[in-house]
Amino acid sequence: MPTKEHELNSDASSSVIINEHVNEPHPHRMFSYFDHRYRMRHYFAEFFGTALLIFFGTSVNATVTFNPGFAPAKWVIITLGWGFGLGNALFVSMGNSGGHLNPAVTISGAIFGKFPWRKVPGYVLAQILGAFFGSALTFGVFRAKFNEFDGGSRQTKGPQATAGIFATYPDPANSVWDSFFTELLLTCILVFVIQGFFDDKMTPAKGFGPIAVGLLVLSIGISAGTTTGYAINPARDFGPRLFTLAAGWGAKPFQVDRYYFWNPIVAPIVGGILGHFLYEFFIVPNKD
Template sequence: MSKEISIEVSSDAKNFLVEADTERLGDIRIFGALELRYKLRRYFAEFFGMMILVIFGDGIIATVTLDDFGQIGFIMIAFGWCFGLAMALYISMGVSGGHLNPAVTIAMALFKKMPMSHVPGYLISQFFGAFAGAAIVYGNFSAKFDSFDGGVRQTTGKYATAGIFATYPDPENTVVGCFFTEMLLTGLMLFILGGIFDKHLTPARGFEPLAVGFMLFVLIISTGAMTGSPMNPFRDLAPRIFTSIAGWGSAPFTAYNYHFWIPIVAPTIGAILGIGLYEFFIIPNVRP
């Protein structure tokens, strides 16, 4: 019969352990303020991971849109987001878990897979990471924007460029259809992520970022033409706000019958449903 052994550690001992960890960390990372940087490490990882994701993702959309790659452009965009997400996960997954998505963070917290106290920091970091990524893409392609649209930023029409940063639906799709598609895709994403990272099953150990990236590729090419497949509230909202500030005006929020709220609400609901369904139905071969 096993017994649980509890060992109390004095505050002096805890301080010693923190100092020892900081000293060891100093052998790995340079610069000062190590204790502060260590406390904020999760949020730094989410910020830079999200920034890299948007730089790669929006950057490939800008390349395809401004240089007119034709029919092959959609596949290029899907691959761009696929490998962009993989690269972002390589720098963030081992530190913050690589959420890079507020819908993931909220769902994880609701199912007690992370402390609720970490949620505000994660969300703030993700939002500003996506905003910074959009600003960098815009700055990098600014000359191409002017030659493409003559300096008149447009959200709809032949010379529309707002879709480089945020997602807009197929005009033939309905509000209900858009909402369902986004909820479905994000639910599928979280359901599949459960399998990829479940240590009780056969996870893609060592290959998680690539597995997640290719999962995103399949989700995008399967229904991306319907809504643009954001599956990530801040990947859509933060760049959308940036475009509104940078010259597109209010159109990014009013276009397509005020579509902007769907990529915020639907993925969040979908993420909660996805994790919930995985937790309920996928049972490992371990007796409770």
């Protein structure tokens, strides 16, 4: 993520370009309200990055739900869609906002002094709103298929349930604490490995960070994701769940499975903090 010094240097270089080419507007000033857009750029990147992630992910969920022919390879298709979708979303956002797209990443980064607390509320809000918007895009694309599948009666459980296209729901065999532990552990692994990807003193994924993170999420999903749907991201679950509340599913998505909705909010945040701590404490770089 750009530092304050980097931002100042960027401003200075922009001024030089404009002064040297008086008759040629700077490409970033092609539209009005540049200063306002510049101040909000990180939040815009988080919003659209998260929206893309959720659009790709929930769209692949819809595709396998509405096309029974995909059933034999359903989980492989889903994990590929989410993994590659995240990679694409990070290419849009990582160079600008840092590509958090996940409150667990944002909050754990702030706790360990790698991200300013003053930006946390804006980042988290942008992520949740982006997830809601991405869900709305998916619903718009597949609206006719939803109506064909359930006759317009939106269901959360049962053979014609479609709420799972958007939010995550645990395996019926799970207890509340089984699911909590799984989400905590998977998010812990996510944040732990991400620290290694972007640690300059170790083996950073320079130049291919988005691909590396996408493959990490693919690995998590294909190995252990079936037990909870691997939210591993409070915004990824809460934003789409809010959309189902507003789009005809009612309050059921918040009530089923013993009010499970809080689990993919709290567990990933705790897991993210734990993953960050474990990396900082145990992965000690060699002395120069």
